[in-house]
Amino acid sequence: MAATTSGLETVQNRLSAITLYQLRRWALERLADLLLITLIILMLFPIFWMVVTSFKTNAEITSNVLWPSELQLRNYIDLWDTVNFGLYYRNSLIICSTTTVIATLFATLAGYALARFRFPGSNIFSVAVVGTQLIPGIMMMLPLYLTFREVTRITGIQIIGTQGGLILLYTGFYIPLSLWIVRGFFAAIPPDLEEAALIDGATRFGAFWRIALPLARPGIVATAIYVFLTAWDELFFAWVMDVQTIPVGIRLYVGQYANRFDLMMAAAVVVTLPVLIVFFLLQKHMISGLTAGAVKG
Amino acid sequence: MSVVGLRPFFRRVYRYRLAYLMILPTALLMLTVHFMPSIEGFIMSMLKLNQFTLRYFLRAPFIGLENYRSILTDPGNPVVAGITGAARNTLFYTIVVNIGTLGLGLVLALLLNRRFPGRRLARTLVLLPWVVPTYAVGLLWGAMWLRESGVINMILVDWLHLLRERPFWLIGPNAFWAVVIPTIWRFLPFNTIMILAGLQVIPDELYEAASIDGASAFQRFRYITVPLLMPVLAIMLLWGVIFTAFGYNIVIMMFGNGGGFPGEYADLLMPAITRQSFGLWQFGLGAAASILMMLFMMIFVAIWLRVFRNVLTQEGSL
Numbered sequence: 001m002a003a004t005t006s007g008l009e010t011v012q013n014r015l016s017a018i019t020l021y022q023l024r025r026w027a028l029e030r031l032a033d034l035l036l037i038t039l040i041i042l043m044l045f046p047i048f049w050m051v052v053t054s055f056k057t058n059a060e061i062t063s064n065v066l067w068p069s070e071l072q073l074r075n076y077i078d079l080w081d082t083v084n085f086g087l088y089y090r091n092s093l094i095i096c097s098t099t100t101v102i103a104t105l106f107a108t109l110a111g112y113a114l115a116r117f118r119f120p121g122s123n124i125f126s127v128a129v130v131g132t133q134l135i136p137g138i139m140m141m142l143p144l145y146l147t148f149r150e151v152t153r154i155t156g157i158q159i160i161g162t163q164g165g166l167i168l169l170y171t172g173f174y175i176p177l178s179l180w181i182v183r184g185f186f187a188a189i190p191p192d193l194e195e196a197a198l199i200d201g202a203t204r205f206g207a208f209w210r211i212a213l214p215l216a217r218p219g220i221v222a223t224a225i226y227v228f229l230t231a232w233d234e235l236f237f238a239w240v241m242d243v244q245t246i247p248v249g250i251r252l253y254v255g256q257y258a259n260r261f262d263l264m265m266a267a268a269v270v271v272t273l274p275v276l277i278v279f280f281l282l283q284k285h286m287i288s289g290l291t292a293g294a295v296k297g
Numbered sequence: 298m299s300v301v302g303l304r305p306f307f308r309r310v311y312r313y314r315l316a317y318l319m320i321l322p323t324a325l326l327m328l329t330v331h332f333m334p335s336i337e338g339f340i341m342s343m344l345k346l347n348q349f350t351l352r353y354f355l356r357a358p359f360i361g362l363e364n365y366r367s368i369l370t371d372p373g374n375p376v377v378a379g380i381t382g383a384a385r386n387t388l389f390y391t392i393v394v395n396i397g398t399l400g401l402g403l404v405l406a407l408l409l410n411r412r413f414p415g416r417r418l419a420r421t422l423v424l425l426p427w428v429v430p431t432y433a434v435g436l437l438w439g440a441m442w443l444r445e446s447g448v449i450n451m452i453l454v455d456w457l458h459l460l461r462e463r464p465f466w467l468i469g470p471n472a473f474w475a476v477v478i479p480t481i482w483r484f485l486p487f488n489t490i491m492i493l494a495g496l497q498v499i500p501d502e503l504y505e506a507a508s509i510d511g512a513s514a515f516q517r518f519r520y521i522t523v524p525l526l527m528p529v530l531a532i533m534l535l536w537g538v539i540f541t542a543f544g545y546n547i548v549i550m551m552f553g554n555g556g557g558f559p560g561e562y563a564d565l566l567m568p569a570i571t572r573q574s575f576g577l578w579q580f581g582l583g584a585a586a587s588i589l590m591m592l593f594m595m596i597f598v599a600i601w602l603r604v605f606r607n608v609l610t611q612e613g614s615l
Contacts, residue, residue, distance in 0.1 A: 029411070029413075032408055032411065033413065035404075035408060036405075036408040036409070036419065039401075039404075039405060039408070039423075040419060040422050040423060043422075043423060043425070043426055043482065043485070043486070044422060044425060044426075046426070046437055046438065046441060046482065047425055047426065047429065049437075049441065049448055050429075050433075050437050053440065053448075061446050062445070062446045063446075064445075064446055064451055064455070106322045106323050106326065107323065109319040109320070109322070109323070110319055110320040110322075110323040110324075112319060113315075113316040113317075113319035113320050114320070116316075117313055117315075117316035119309075119310075119313035119316040119317065120306070120309055120310055120313070122316070125320060125324070128327065128332075129327070130598075132327055132331040132332075133539055134539070134591055134594040134595055134598065135331060135335050135591060136543055136566075136567065136570075136587045136590050136591060137543060137545070137567065138567060138570045138571050138574065138583065138587050139334070139335065139338040139584060139587035139588065139590075139591065140330065140331065140334040140335065140338065141334075142338070142341070142574070142580055142583070142584070143333070143334035143335075143337035143338050143341065144330065144334045146337075146354050147333070147334070147337070150354075168326075168329075168330070169330055171326060172326040172327060172329060172330030172331065173330060175323050175326055175327070176327065176331075179323060204315050205315060229428075232430060233430045233431050233432070233546070235431075235432050235545070235546050235549070235550075236545055236546075236567075236571075247430070247432045247546075250432060250433070250436070250550075251432070251549075251550070254436065254550065261440045261443070261446070264436050264440060265436075265437070265440060267433075267436070268429075268433040268436045268437050271430055271432075271433050272428060272429050272430065272433055275428045275429075275430065276425075276428050278428075279424075279425075279428045283421065283424075
């Protein structure tokens with residue numbers, strides 16, 4: 001009889017131990033949920049604030065009002081009237097998309113070559129690719145500017161102040177990192193398929209074009225988006241090269257309307273919006289592509 | 298190389314002609330926008346290049362290592378004074394921002410890697426600060442940090458009553474944090490998503506086996522998660538340091554309406570060198586400062602490679 005009781009007790013003890021464990025686990029999970037929600041709110045708050053403030057009047061901003069009294073679009077209309085946004089948008093779109101196409105194409109070709117061939121000089125080339133990322137922009141800027149001026153003086157071809165000049169710079173600047181990402185994608189594809197195609201009589205380039213390229217497409221799309229976003233964000237060289245892209249326009253604008261934070265927030269919303277749209281349209285490609293590239297290295 | 302040795306070499310080059318053709322456009326572009334200006338920059342760093350000699354460009358008077366000497370040992374030089382302060386700020390900025398983005402990124406990724414309803418939505422929301430262009434980040438936070446009408450003081454002082462006085466965020470030592478926090482905010486999402494991807498490829502079986510063997514949650518994290526995450530963390534650290542050390546947009550847009558002096562606590566090297574080179578027309582000094590900055594980056598990369606070599610080669614990353 002005594003033995004049965006103690007047996008029952010053990011079972012009970014074990015049961016309560018399990019529920020205690022589960023209870024603790026449940027509590028920890030809820031705590032984690034709470035922490036996550038807090039962090040997400042903290043991260044989203046500035047964006048929320050940016051949008052809300054862009055609808056306020058300047059008086060409402062200086063008097064610390066939480067909500068705008070009405071949903072007025074005055075700031076956006078003023079922005080449109082005072083700034084030549086049409087020009088900036090057109091310049092930025094042309095420059096960023098052309099850069100994206102050319103840089104991604106070249107990076108894909110070179111990335112494939114690095115992933116598949118061990119040619120004489122491939123190591124030096126790899127080191128050079130990574131090395132380019134260590135050069136401070138300011139160091140390249142003045143030589144480039146002065147050289148471009150020389151080229152114009154000798155050949156008469158205008159580079160400074162043209163979209164083409166900035167496209168040339170951006171393409172060169174963003175190829176190394178894109179190449180590195182794309183190379184990772186090609187390296188992650190087993191070479192068997194291409195070898196089979198070669199045996200079946202495909203040319204080496206054909207094997208790349210028809211077999212490897214389609215397989216690496218998610219990574220290439222992600223890389224292209226990355227290039228576009230980086231170019232969209234570039235202020236320094238656009239400013240020096242005197243090309244009126246959106247960042248340059250915003251900087252000029254901010255210089256003129258120093259304390260008009262109502263207008264500035266509207267400007268911030270307007271420049272974030274296109275990126276946000278691109279992000280929501282392509283988010284699946286972007287996340288899966290970029291992360292796969294990083295993880296497979 | 299002897300004549301006999303040359304022939305097999307050319308044969309090998311010819312055999313790989315497709316590879317050379319494929320890297321050709323990239324190599325040419327890198328030569329044009331990276332290497333040619335770098336060499337010119339290196340030469341410039343040894344010239345007396347100011348407003349009087351600028352039109353001679355590379356034919357300006359050669360002064361050897363004078364510019365370097367001036368930067369490293371001449372505290373009286375007005376150009377140098379600004380740059381040393383900026384160098385110190387950049388060092389701390391780089392360290393703090395990267396500890397912040399990697400540490401918080403790891404926490405966020407672990408939180409997101411659990412099973413819960415709305416997981417996909419949470420992941421999307423976390424990424425949002427990443428789409429705000431950096432120059433807009435400077436504008437936005439510049440407005441948020443304002444002493445009188447900024448929302449940060451509104452929250453800290455008026456709502457939560459954490460502080461009695463409204464602090465200045467953009468003036469004085471606080472300005473350093475006024476630059477650090479937005480940078481972490483902007484770069485945290487990208488690191489989080491990368492680390493999350495790294496977490497997701499760790500096989501569940503490893504954790505299950507460890508649990509059966511009696512490993513605690515902390516031990517599982519310490520001996521499974523951390524080592525397997527190392528390649529991702531190492532890569533994120535490398536890019537993070539490069540991006541932050543060369544940081545420009547956020548600072549330049551937050552202070553002085555897009556171009557002024559951000560104050561001694563928020564000035565970073567890129568804005569400082571730019572301002573000093575152009576404001577004081579000291580291009581030789583600017584080039585020398587840039588070369589020194591590049592040397593520091595190279596030292597960092599060398600250390601980075603030594604520390605993480607094993608981690609990276611295991612994974613076949615480099």
